[in-house]
Amino acid sequence: MKKNLNPIYIIAFVAAMMAGCADDVLDVKNLSVYNPDDVWNDPTLSNAYLVDLYASTFTGWPVNNGDNADESVGIIGQGLVQTTNNSFKHWPYTNIRRINVLLNDIDEGTLPEATKTAIKAQAHFMRAFHYFKAVVHHGGVPIIKVPQLLTDDLMVPRSSTLACFEFILEDLEQALSGLPDKFVGGDFGRVDKGAAMAFKGRVLLYMASPQFNPSNPYDNSYWQSSYQANLEARNFLESQGYGLMENYSDIWRESANKEVVLATVYRNPVRVNGRQEHCVRPISQSRDCTGSDQPIWKLVETFPMKDGHMPGESPNYTYDLQRFWENRDPRFYDVIVYNGALYELGGQAGRRQYTDTQVGGIADGFGANATFNRSGFYTKKGIQEELPIEQAQLNDVDWVEIRFAEVLFNLAESANEIGNNGEAFEILKLIRERAGIEAGADSNYGLKAGMTRDELREAIYTEKFIEFAFEGKRFWDLRRARKLHTEIHGARKYGLLAKLKDGLDPLSGGFMPEDFDYEITELFNTGQREMFTPEEYYFFPIHRDEIEKNPNLEQNIGWDEGGFNPVID
Known part of the structure; x- marks a missing residue:
């Protein structure tokens, strides 16, 4: 794999390390050494601070994630998810606090206004990214917009799931207002406008999904918002030169190719083995x-x-x-x-x-x-x-966090749910055409003509299962569709x-x-042989330690006699 790019965040991190200041500047949990007068008046140190946020926000390949679904070897055994362990938990408040520190302090520094705007926009995106993962895991969580001192009691109650989604979308709008259209060259790997628009489409797809709307899974108004966001993302990305790669396998062989919307960049010898x-x-x-x-x-x-x-x-x-x-x-x-x-x-x-x-x-x-x-x-x-x-x-x-094909799938799914099944069908044809599947006499690439809404929905999920194998999508898609207890629970x-x-x-x-x-x-012909994914797994519990530290937190329904309802409807 040939890589001619020099991601600026790697360069900045190395430079800060060489300067001997990274250990002090980046350890924002130690308030005795974090000095805003140093960081937000120095382009190198402020960039290093941002780099460290990137490293703690965007991880590498989701190895073995398919074990949780019907993709790869591995079983979710009974008892794996508990309130007292770390399985399927996402409580990112250390990172959120560090982002809030940035947003609170940066305007007091002497960095150029354009630099401040770009850094703040990226920070708003990362805060939205963390909150989204927390909401997908647990439903509504505490919304904290300002840095809290470590000596404070963080007795913030959970906000509703709807309020959290609205906050995530607000952060993304803040990001979009300050991001450039596209980062290229040495800046490849940073969040730009295209990545923020694509991620907004992902957020709204989840917001509309059966996971969060079990009593009205496919006819709620959020599907229209999801459709509009994903359509805008597709149109904008295409205007910036994004699209499907001609060869499926080249997506991972060519860094910064036209299908890559957001990636975690790896480069030997600076950063390696994300794929394990x-x-x-x-x-x-x-x-x-x-x-x-x-x-x-x-x-x-x-x-x-x-x-x-x-x-x-x-x-x-x-x-x-x-x-x-x-x-x-x-x-x-x-x-x-x-x-x-x-x-x-x-x-x-x-x-x-x-x-x-x-x-x-x-x-x-x-x-x-x-x-x-x-x-x-x-x-x-x-x-x-x-x-x-x-x-x-x-x-x-490189680990590709968002690729153009995902935007197409999100658009197809949303289009189908609002009645634009012809548009969804054409997107599936595009995916199969790129895959190299034969068009056939009807030019439908093996897809059944005249599918119902339900049939097309299943066709989209199946096609995505194939297209995104080992990219960490399958388990979360089944969970988002509330299919865990019907398709995975009890399966061998x-x-x-x-x-x-x-x-x-x-x-x-x-x-x-x-x-x-x-x-x-x-497989598994001794011991537990069946997957255990009951309906309670559509919202994982908050760790009991967090509940005990903060009496204003309420546990999810179905876990430790909790009373918090994490759905929207």
Whole structure:
């Protein structure tokens, strides 16, 4: 992967470190060393402060997030989510306080007004980003707009979920008023107007969703707002040169490409291993770690055939489990590594990946008695295949927090809910056209013509499942749609067992995928075998410690006898 860009926030951070002041200036939790006269009068220090906010706001690849849904190996077991542990909690008030410090103090400094405006706009976006994640996890949370001294009692009650959404949108409007249209070159990776507009569309999509409107999931007025915001985001982004990449796989091979709206930038040797490639690779090509982001059979079988029809339903291509890899959606080969597939790790031309125990070995194989850790598949997404084993932890593929395709999906979903099903249908066609799926005689790319609103909604969710595999979307989409308790709760997970055909010598080598027999095999055949995602998981609890520290906080309904109702309607 070639990267010619020098993200300014990395440069500023390194410069501050070299100056010997970063440890003092950036530790805003220690008020004895935070000096606003130093920070907000010095361009380097103010930029370093902002850099540190970026680092604590935007994280890397969501590795193993698919374990929580029907995407990868892993099970949400009964008892995983509790009020006394940190599972599925987001309480970002340390970061919010630091953002509030910036917004409160910066105008007292001598920085140029244009610099102040740009910094404040980015800070408003990051505060909105933190509050949004908190609301998605817990519903309404305390709204704090000013920095509170650490000696103060933070006895702020929870605001309603609706009030929190309104506050998030206010912050985004503040951001939009001060952001440039587009950051490029050395500023790539900063939040600009396009990113803020796209994120606003995401926020309003959630605000309209069944998660927050269970009594009126698809006919509430928020869908119109979501549609308008996502339409404006699409139009603006296109005016700035954004769009779908011609090749799906190039999204992660070319930094700062036209599909990337907002990214966390990685660059060897300054910042590496956001993808945790050393754990996503098979152990034979890694270093002391493996097993992350393993596709399960549910994801594998969801990819359509290359004419867009589901396996077994295609009028053009026959489907056989024993040759499941043939004639599939081109994205299949960019995402899924199956037994016998070319996987040229370490730059080894012609290398094939095996997952059976005879040829692949116990380390990389799906053992016949496996109880947990082998699905029979790996993923290529975000992997730098050219890295040798000893450099597996030097992966510097950018994490794309928002890409143009998400804006299209958000627009399609909103359009469908307000009755613009034709517009939604055309967006799905665009996605499939870019994927390389055959148009067919009707130019519908395998999509059913004349779908109902409900059918099109499901088609959108399924297409997004494929398009965003291992990008951290699936679990949150199912939760947003209130599908956890109907599609995930009680579900079991399956992989594919490969076994070399009788009569073939495992030592002879050179085997192709068709030299094996395949059997769908249940994972987790001991202990808990079923996912546990009841209806209470649509809003996760606030940690009991936070409730005990602040008697004005009320726990969510369904947790510790809480009485707070986190829905909007």
